[in-house]
Amino acid sequence: MxxxxxxxxxxxxxxxxxxxxxxxxxxxxxxxxxxxxxxxxxxxxxxxxxxxxxxxxxxxxxxxxxxxxxxxxxxxxxxxxxxxxxxxxxxxxxxxxxxxxxxxxxxxxxxxxxxxxxxxxxxxxxxxxxxLGVPAMTAHRALTVHEDGPRRLAPGSLDGRTVLVTGGAGAVGHAAIQLARWAGATVITTISSDAKAALATAAGAHFAIDYTQGDPAAAIRELAPDGVDIVVDVDFIRNVGLVAAVVATRGSVAIYANSGSDIQIPIREWMGLNARLQFVLLYTVGDEALQAGVEDVTAAAADGALEVGDATGxxxxxxxxxxxxxxxxxxxxxxxxxxxxxxxxx
Incomplete structure (x- = not known):
């Protein structure tokens, strides 16, 4: 062979x-x-x-x-x-x-x-x-680490929540948008061009904010005055300031990628938010999280919520x-x- x-x-x-x-x-x-x-x-x-x-x-x-x-x-x-x-x-x-x-x-x-x-x-x-594997399973974990849950995704499980997906045109970002939308969240994403905004919107994002233009934090706060509940973040080293400005009190930030190895975090600001910083690496999330991801991702795929190709971003x-x-x-x-x-x- x-x-x-x-x-x-x-x-x-x-x-x-x-x-x-x-x-x-x-x-x-x-x-x-x-x-x-x-x-x-x-x-x-x-x-x-x-x-x-x-x-x-x-x-x-x-x-x-x-x-x-x-x-x-x-x-x-x-x-x-x-x-x-x-x-x-x-x-x-x-x-x-x-x-x-x-x-x-x-x-x-x-x-x-x-x-x-x-x-x-x-x-x-x-x-x-x-x-499905790396992108959707990573996205599932990122969406289920909030202190107040949910631990599983299904239609309605994120009703009333606002999710911010940074880098919504990437494979994990795309899956996170699709899963969050399937689960009932309001989905905001940050992108760097009109073309990528079109992709994120096709995936199901309700709002796409160009982080290279104007004040993206203010634009996000206008959409989510109380802050975003869950952040699925592609580059926390670069996004730490933006995320700190928009995450809700007791919100969660799932960090699944990086552009370097060092970062300065304003500890007092994050402590005041009681925010959760959760690093995500699929290889070490544990058997329970993997099994939950397998079941929920398969269910979402069966519902047609995780399609790929131009038409779905x-x-x-x-x-x-x-x-x-x-x-x-x-x-x-x-x-x-x-x-x-x-x-x-x-």
């Missing part, structure tokens, strides 16, 4: 297309025939050793062959011993496929622990399935499996929308 592998970390040139023997599902595992593989920033950062230890080297013949990419969607074609609830032919979406594993989704067939596979609801495309950029390196480069360079790899036709 075909697989993209790397045996040493570095730029995208370390990725190579190879032929290798298909692995079989062991106890507690399923094998999934991958149709679409999703690419996220975490994938190129791990390959480049920015978020994981360096792997191998030019002369390291014993280095493991690592297949990149955490997210994907496809069809189960083998079920290992002890696995319940799955059968050959089930359509599934995958998350954290490469977590604590060398076997990601950039290959014809991936063997994963069964808990990393989730049945894809009828009518939900492989494109949507491959776009998340343009798709596609590559064939052989061009996975170019797909990684596209994500690293900040391509707007979602980057997908077509692995198997159909």
């Amino acid at each position: 075909r697989a993209i592998v790397y045996t040493s970390t570095g730029d995208s040139s370390v990725l190579n297309l190879v032929e290798r023997e298909e692995a079989h599902a062991g106890p507690g595992q399923v094998r999934v025939r991958i149709h679409v593989s999703g690419v996220n920033p975490t994938d190129w950062k791990r390959r480049a050793a920015q978020t994981a230890p360096a792997t191998g080297g030019a002369d390291d013949a014993d280095a493991p062959a690592i297949v990149p990419n955490q997210d994907g969607a496809g069809v189960i074609d083998e079920v290992g011993d002890g696995v319940e609830g799955f059968a050959v032919g089930d359509r599934v979406w995958l998350f954290l496929a490469q977590h604590e594993s060398d076997d990601g989704t950039a290959q014809d067939a991936a063997v994963v622990e069964a808990w990393k596979a989730v049945k894809l609801p009828d009518g939900v495309s492989f494109d949507v399935g491959a776009s 998340l343009p798709l950029t596609r590559f064939p499996l052989a061009e996975t390196a170019a797909a990684h480069d596209a994500v690293e360079s900040g391509t707007v929308g979602k980057v997908l790899i077509d692995v198997t036709a159909g």
Whole structure:
């Protein structure tokens, strides 16, 4: 079978297309025939050793062959011993496929622990399935860390709440807008251009504020005089002042990305707000949060609330499996929308 592998970390040139023997599902595992593989920033950062230890080297013949990419969607074609609830032919979406594993989704067939596979609801495309893992699961966690809840998302669970999504044109921001809107929140987003405002609005945002123009904090406060209850933030290092100016008393700020390592926080101001700063990293949120995310994200997808493509504000950029390196480069360079790899036709 075909697989993209790397045996040493570095730029995208370390990725190579190879032929290798298909692995079989062991106890507690399923094998999934991958149709679409999703690419996220975490994938190129791990390959480049920015978020994981360096792997191998030019002369390291014993280095493991690592297949990149955490997210994907496809069809189960083998079920290992002890696995319940799955059968050959089930359509599934995958998350954290490469977590604590060398076997990601950039290959014809991936063997994963069964808990990393989730049945894809009828009518939900492989494109949507491959776009759920990192973005939608991260967004779900960000929307459920407020001290006063909710801990789960469903239609009506965020009624009466105002959510601010900074960077609403990105993949996590897009999913956060969609999930918050599905759950009944009033959604405000910040963007940097009319084009990105159009994307955020297509995703379901009620209001899009251009943070490069005028006074964005005043514009947000005009829409939410009492402040925003939940902030889903893409760059707290740069946004700390804006967020402090608009978050409500006892509000929560979920921080899922960064543009550096150092920040100055006005402690007294945040203490007076009794605000909660919650850092979010999908790999360490814990089993309970992961399971809640799996169930709620799947329900939202079944309801048609997590669609992708131009019409819903998340343009798709596609590559064939052989061009996975170019797909990684596209994500690293900040391509707007979602980057997908077509692995198997159909």
